[in-house]
Amino acid sequence: MAMRTRARSTRLLVVALVSASLVTITIDYRQGDGGPLAAAGDTALTLISPLQEAVSKVTQPIGNFFSTLVRLPSIRRELEDAREQIAEFRAEFGEVRSDQTRLAELEAILGLQDSLSRRLETLAAEVIAYSVSNFEWTIEIDHGSSDGVAEDMPVIASGGLAGHVVRTSPSSSVVRLIIDPDSAVAGRLEGSGEPGLLVGDGQDDLRMELVDADTDVMPDENVVTAGFSIPGVGPSLYPPNILIGTVSRVLSDEGALEKSITVRPAVDFSSLHVVLVVLSSGTG
Amino acid sequence: MRRAILLTVVVVTALLLQSTVFPNATLLGAKPELMYLLAISFGALEGPASGAIAGFVGGMAQDFLLNQPKGITALTLTLLGYAIGMLRQFIVSPSPLLPVFLVAGGTFSGILFYGVVTFLLGQMDTSWLYQLRVAALSGLYNALLTPIAFPILRRAVEGSRSQRVFRW
Secondary structure, eight states, rough: OOOHHHHHHHHHHHHHHHHHHHHHHHHHHHHGGSSSSHHHHHHHHHHHHHHHHHHHHHHHHHHHHHHHHHHHHHHHHHHHHHHHHHHHHHHHHHHHHHHHHHHHHHHHOOOOTHHHHHOOOEEEEEEEEESSSOOOEEEEEEEGGGOOOOOEEEEEEEEEEEEEEEEESSEEEEEEESTTOOOEEEEEETTOOEEEEOOTTTTOOEEESSSSSSSSTTTTEEEEOSSSSBBTBOOOOOTOOOEEEEEEEEOOTTTBBBBBEEESSSSSSSOOOOEEOOOOOOOO | HHHHHHHHHHHHHHIIIIIIIGSSSSBBBBOOHHHHHHHHHHHHHHHHHHHHHHHHHHHHHHHHHSSSSSTTHHHHHHHHHHHHHHHHHHHOOTTTTTHHHHHHHHHHHHHHHHHHHHTTTTTTOOOHHHHHHHHHHHHHHHHHHHHHHHOOOOHHOOOOOOOOOOOO
16 A cells, blocks of 8 residues: 555656656747746856866866877877978968068058958957767856856857857856857858858768859868858858868769868867957957 | 755766766767766666656756756656666666666667657757767766766765664
8 A cells, every 4th residue: 555655656756847847848948048947047057167167177187188198199290290380381481471561561551451450359268168968069168247258259269260159157158169050150161252151060070051062162171250141141250261170071963052061170179178259249 | 855965966966077077088979978877876776756856856957057948858867767766676686787787778768768859849950870879879888887886876875865763
């Protein structure tokens, strides 16, 4: 008798918890980012981010040590590549300097100097945590609304574009990376200038969509942020000419209206430690 | 009261490990799913009611840190904790490997169930192939962590049981 009563109360408990979950899903689904549950989510972020920062500070050096050991052969190769690149850049530097002087003169003549020399105001932030889920590609940084960080601000990492801010608390923010399937960035091929939309695909390369089928696309061609709106998509959050990645694969399908292009991101998202938040807005 | 404190400490610890340590130690790109491990362990150790409560609390805590409709993980883990608790009542195997198999199978099925719910809600951004891959890899990763996590949780759960005082 007692066993049966216990089984019934357990069933009632499970029904109550499942109902509570379904109600939560429904309320959050209907109210979106402006509802009380979203505010509770921001409070949860505020509470847990100091703990994440503390744990990250303790565990990161240990993690770095082991990951460096694993990556030792590739680090040596990268060092050699970097040395070669430095030698090449030194050779090019003299040439570029004379070009810059000439460019400055021309800009002054055209009255464009002010608009081109406008520097982006940025804020360096440390990565304190990653997403708890295997189905979301976000990072958490150690600066929030009290430091001037706001939603939709672009975030840059060493190498290129990282993503944009989606949630803020006073002392931390969540950044959606460009590899997240919910991310879409207006970009353009550097060679042809042809615009397209770069959509995240998780751990795989980004997909570049809406590129005309007649466009000439070179392998390893750079793709940079377009900085302008694409019809039907809305204005770009990102300033122009920030490197997104390089073309990794081009598939031409005869009869297709657009080219199938994948782009390898310039940023190594598996080892992000420091990023820059662009405080001044993009060109819109 | 002791049980509530234990659950809070365990859930917060799992969230911290899941968001700071394990993203840098993935198994072929997949992180373990510590909340699934937690719900399954509570279900196996304490029965369906405890499994459902631990799953609901852990799932809801994880949901509030994600940018998708809150409650999906809570729903998945409530049912998972309950199902494992019920299943455990019908298994009499004394094998010490039983928790490992329960965690592996439970995590795999739980992640696929989560995929079905997100698909039905139109919130699934990844392919089914990726869902299957994550379910298999996270199930394996959770199973590898079970020999460390399960004994710790068992001791913690046993320590938090209300002490009965006998007077003679």
